[in-house]
Amino acid sequence: MSQQPPRRHGTRKPYRRPKKDPVRILAFEALRAVDERDAYANLVLPPLLRKAREAGDFDTRDAALATELVYGSLRRQGTYDAILARCVDRPLREVDSPVLDVLTLGAHQLLGTRIPPHAAVSATVELARVVLGDGRAKFVNAVLRKVTAHDLDDWLERVAPEYDEDPEEHLGIVHAHPRWVVSALWDALGGGRAGIEELLAADNERPEVTLVARPGRSTAEELLAAAGEDGAVPGRWSPYAVRLAEGGEPGALDAVREGRAGVQDEGSQLVALALAGAPLDGPDRTWLDGCAGPGGKAALLAALAAQRGAALLASEKQPHRARLVARALDGNPGPYAVIAADGTRPAWRPGAFDRVLVDVPCTGLGALRRRPEARWRRRPEDLDGFAPLQRELLRQALAAVRVGGVVGYATCSPHPAETRAVVEDVLKGRGGPAVEAEWIDARPLMSGVPELGDGPDVQLWPHRHGTDAMYLALLRRTG
Numbered sequence: 339m340s341q342q343p344p345r346r347h348g349t350r351k352p353y354r355r356p357k358k359d360p361v362r363i364l365a366f367e368a369l370r371a372v373d374e375r376d377a378y379a380n381l382v383l384p385p386l387l388r389k390a391r392e393a394g395d396f397d398t399r400d401a402a403l404a405t406e407l408v409y410g411s412l413r414r415q416g417t418y419d420a421i422l423a424r425c426v427d428r429p430l431r432e433v434d435s436p437v438l439d440v441l442t443l444g445a446h447q448l449l450g451t452r453i454p455p456h457a458a459v460s461a462t463v464e465l466a467r468v469v470l471g472d473g474r475a476k477f478v479n480a481v482l483r484k485v486t487a488h489d490l491d492d493w494l495e496r497v498a499p500e501y502d503e504d505p506e507e508h509l510g511i512v513h514a515h516p517r518w519v520v521s522a523l524w525d526a527l528g529g530g531r532a533g534i535e536e537l538l539a540a541d542n543e544r545p546e547v548t549l550v551a552r553p554g555r556s557t558a559e560e561l562l563a564a565a566g567e568d569g570a571v572p573g574r575w576s577p578y579a580v581r582l583a584e585g586g587e588p589g590a591l592d593a594v595r596e597g598r599a600g601v602q603d604e605g606s607q608l609v610a611l612a613l614a615g616a617p618l619d620g621p622d623r624t625w626l627d628g629c630a631g632p633g634g635k636a637a638l639l640a641a642l643a644a645q646r647g648a649a650l651l652a653s654e655k656q657p658h659r660a661r662l663v664a665r666a667l668d669g670n671p672g673p674y675a676v677i678a679a680d681g682t683r684p685a686w687r688p689g690a691f692d693r694v695l696v697d698v699p700c701t702g703l704g705a706l707r708r709r710p711e712a713r714w715r716r717r718p719e720d721l722d723g724f725a726p727l728q729r730e731l732l733r734q735a736l737a738a739v740r741v742g743g744v745v746g747y748a749t750c751s752p753h754p755a756e757t758r759a760v761v762e763d764v765l766k767g768r769g770g771p772a773v774e775a776e777w778i779d780a781r782p783l784m785s786g787v788p789e790l791g792d793g794p795d796v797q798l799w800p801h802r803h804g805t806d807a808m809y810l811a812l813l814r815r816t817g
Contacts, residue, residue, distance in 0.1 A: 360395040362443065362465045365407040369439040372412065372711050379408055380708055411439075411446045413542050413710040417514040418445040420497040425484035437474055440466050444482045449490040459486065505531070513538035518718045519703060526752040526797070533801075540801035545707040547582040548573060548604050549591075550634070552641040554671060555598035564591050574804055575787050576607040578638070597669050602634040603708075605750075605798045605805030610638045612783035612796075613695050613746035616812055620742050626691040627652045628681040628735055629698055631659030633666030636676075639695065644672020651686070653679045682730045689740040696735040697748040698728045698760075704750040704807030707800060721755045728756060732764045736773045739815050744778065747811045752797055757809040761795070765813075774817030780810050 364386050371382045383405065390396040396404070411418070422441055423430045430438070444462035447453045453461075459482045466475035488496070498511040506524070510517045515538055524534045549565075551558045561580040562570055570586065573579020579602075582588065593599035625643050630636040630652035640650040652667060652674065654660040660678040667674055679685040681696065701720050702712050728749070735745045749756050764773055777794040784790060789802050795811040 357464050358468055359461060359465060360390060361400050361404045362407065362461060363468065364390055364396075364404050365411070365443055366436075366439060366465060366469055368404075368408045369411060369443070370436065373435055373439065376715065378709050379412055379711060383408055406451065407443055407446060409544065409710060410450050411442045412714075414446060414450055414514045415442060415711075415714055416516065417494075417511055418442050418449070420511050421445060421449070421485060421493045422481065424493075424497060425481045434474075437466075437470060437478065440470060440478055441481055444478065445485055448482065448485050449493065455486045459483065501531070509534065509538060514542060515706075515713055516716075519706075519713055519716070522703065522753045526754055526757075527799070536801040537799060540799075541706045541713075542710075543707060543800075544584070545603070545800075545806075546584075546804070547586055547588060547601060548607075549580045549582065549588060549594065549599050550576070550602040550607050550638060551578045551580065551593070551599050552597075552637055552670075553578060554641055554645050555669070556593040560593060561591065561599055564593065573604050573607075575784065576604050576611060578611075579604045579607055597637075597666070600634060600637060600666065602638065603705075603806045603808075605704075605803065605808035606635055607638060608784050608787065608798065608805070609697070609746065609748045609808055609810050610635045610642070610695070612780050612810060612812065613693055613744065614639065614642045615783045616693070616744040616746075616778055616780075616814075618692060618742065618744060620692070620740075622646060622692050623648050624691045625650045625693040626686070626695070626735075626738055628694060628696045628738070629731065630654045630663045630676070631656060633663035635695065635697060636663050637666040637670070640667050640670045640672060640674045643674075644670060647672070648692070649673035649675075651691075652676045653681060653685065655680045681734055682727070684734055684738060686738060688737050689743075691739050692743045693746075694735045694739045694743070695746045695748065696731045697750075698724075698731050698756075700724055700728070700749040700751040700756045701753060702750055704752055704798075704809070708806070721753065724756065725760070726769075728760045729764055729769060732760060733770055733773060736764070736775055736813065736815055741815050741817060743815055745775070745813045745815065747813065749809050750806055752799070752807040752809060757797065758795060758811070761811045761813070773815075775813040775815050778812035778814055780812045783812070 368382050371377045372379055387401050447458035448455055463475050463479045466478040494512055498508050501508040506517050506520045510520045527533055549561050551561050558578055558580050569583030571581050588594045588601050625648055627636040627639055631654040636652040643650045652663050654663050657678045664676040701716050706713050732747050739745050747761055779794040780796045781790045781793045790796050798805045798808045
């Protein structure tokens with residue numbers, strides 16, 4: 339009688355070590371830094387990419403994929419949260435943050451890229467095994483399998499309310515903006531559905547890299563010649579602007595490395611050019627940038643001032659940011675100085691300047707293309723925190739300029755509470771002494787730029803002008 343082989347129960351597969359994917363591990367590390375340290379992706383990602391390149395782990399395509407995974411996941415976070423909430427058997431707030439970051443990376447690959455679904459799930463589960471462990475990787479696998487049941491359009495129909503029932507919530511989920519931000523932007527923009535949808539969609543586009551040729555030190559023609567083979571084109575509005583094609587590397591250009599040119603959004607360039615171009619009665623010898631960090635506008639103003647024989651004082655409250663300003667201005671041919679000083683407690687005598695710019699701290703709602711995580715980090719109550727500072731900085735700027743001199747109040751936010759309301763309160767003496775000043779129409783100082791509104795102030799928009807949503811009010815002191 340032959341002997342039967344022993345019956346095997348619950349045979350286990352041999353353990354397989356997870357495969358390390360440098361691209362997705364780097365993307366996960368960037369998301370963790372944003373979540374844990376309140377860091378900004380545009381500051382965290384470049385050094386991570388540089389380190390990966392130096393180690394030989396990344397090529398250009400790897401860097402592009404890592405960048406897309408990080409920025410895409412952050413931009414669409416609210417949308418992906420709404421979808422993942424339908425696929426998880428408990429409230430999303432009870433899911434550990436590292437697990438949620440991995441799920442968001444997986445959701446973006448499935449719903450926001452052309453990566454095949456099986457590859458997206460497989461790669462994300464492998465990432466989970468490496469950074470979370472096998473147990474939680476099984477959870478990630480189960481959730482992402484549910485996400486694959488529908489494409490993005492189908493999911494949006496399931497998780498977003500009908501537009502007619504709740505337009506702000508509908509737009510917020512479809513275009514990945516918090517409800518309060520949708521409401522604020524809509525109030526600032528005015529108009530119907532089409533305009534706000536165009537604006538929200540523009541916020542989700544990757545912004546072009548724009549260079550500025552600093553006058554007297556370089557030219558747009560020089561930058562075009564140096565970067566032309568990479569698809570560089572002139573700016574839309576600023577005579578000093580050059581737009582790089584996707585993937586263009588500013589640091590590869592001699593003028594940028596030498597500080598004769600820099601990276602600067604065209605909206606910021608227009609603000610500096612408008613202040614420099616405002617008509618003056620009397621002398622034009624001393625200029626002040628009262629909130630100068632990190633130095634982009636100050637460098638452009640210093641170059642413009644040098645061409646007229648004027649001097650610029652660049653003041654920044656934070657010493658580390660003042661050092662960045664000094665680096666940006668290094669090599670400027672004209673007279674300038676950089677100091678670390680608080681613009682609400684001036685280190686200069688009243689009436690000392692002919693032109694003053696204050697680009698005040700704000701919520702940053704005008705730069706959501708560049709800092710996509712800011713939309714989820716900011717809260718409506720942040721407006722109340724910035725309001726007193728914005729008003730005091732403008733009051734002190736008006737005190738710093740001589741009678742007949744010009745002040746530019748700028749902010750990278752279109753929120754009405756941070757723009758015209760601040761200027762009107764200061765001019766009317768709400769919350770402080772009234773200031774004798776008059777509006778200057780800023781629109782003629784942005785010649786050729788369309789759709790600038792009714793004036794006298796100017797609001798730029800990503801969907802109309804291809805710039806950050808910069809605001810500018812120009813004021814002349816009258817007494």
